Amino acid sequence: MTDHKRHSPRNRRRAAAAAATAAAAALLLSACSSDGDGGGASGAGSGTNFVTSTDGIATVAEGDRHAAPRLQGKTLDGGQLDTADFKGKVVVLNVWGSWCAPCRAEAKNFVKVAEETEDQGVQFVGINTRDTSTQPALAFEKEEGIEYPSLYDPTGRLLLRFEKGTLNPQAIPTTLVIDREGRIAARAMQPLSEDKLRDMLDPVLAEK
Template sequence: MSACRAPRRLTSRRRITLLAAGAAAASLTLSACGDGASGGSSQTRFVQGKNGVATVKKDDRQPVPELSGETIDGKKLDIADFKGKVVVLNVWGSWCGPCIAEAPNFAKVANETKGKGVQFVGINTRDSEKSQAAAFEEEHKVPYPSLFDPTGRLMLRFPKGSLNPQSIPSTLAIDRHGRIAARSIGPLAEDELRKMITPLIAEK
């Protein structure tokens, strides 16, 4: 009898693991290409603006998690290497309509703010092949690197209660000290993107 129990326990553990993985995947699937926005609270300590951009006061900002890996063009990239700069982190997919709509805005603002200590970085997700993401970057003349994250594992690294990416596209603004200062859920117009990062450029 005991020889039969061990396989059943192992199967149960596997089932729990698969269910947990499925729940995480479902959570990301439901939020794909979303345009909703979450409000702030006393626990999250961020304030949801009328334009869909949530911001955090300097003293309440949480550090961005470790985000590193391989870029679409096969190079190594670590967000921590950009400490001292304002980092604009955009989560996107080549299959996502709102991502296509906002791409020219990001390319333009990235080029214009590069000399002001701003570094744009993308996180490409849900593209099964790098070639899909590379074609998107070429078509839209994206001037900055993107981490290749087909399974969405990098998005799951953000701490609970922080300004974490909750849809595709999502955009995070990270201050010069490596802390999450603002987040937008959904596509951004050019003026909205500028309003999101201009205060951080002015910070010391």
């Protein structure tokens, strides 16, 4: 192959797409773990500005938080969603897949807390990933009674928008709490009980 062909715009685009796909695949290799914090613990001097507690919930002080990326695209039911529309709300972002047993175990807890906090300015949003079609994911939502929207992200491209070294998703399930300013305040890379979900959400909800 000549240098011209090797470095043509088409080949560069193909290489970039392949790299993105490989990165997404690497992210999802750790998918669906049922315990632990995914190695996300951070201590003083680590430079990451977040601290992971013994229960696997990582938090960031208000002054040290990083902005969450804008996420937009098609939802499982064929609609459109843009997280920029939720500015001023606390957003609970849950990464899940219908094939993931821990995701199924935590789903009822998310449904309950979403219903209880809707009037308090909390918006739950799912990111469905690694489902090769929307049918099993929609069946999962119907079975679990999930009424909040989920972006359809089968290859994990949306997850790659999160900056590395922050509280970015690194496993499935992962839950992030985004504060009213659009910054990542907390992360858990494990299935959550109702109490643990509240432990993540309530302190951010109490902020003014």
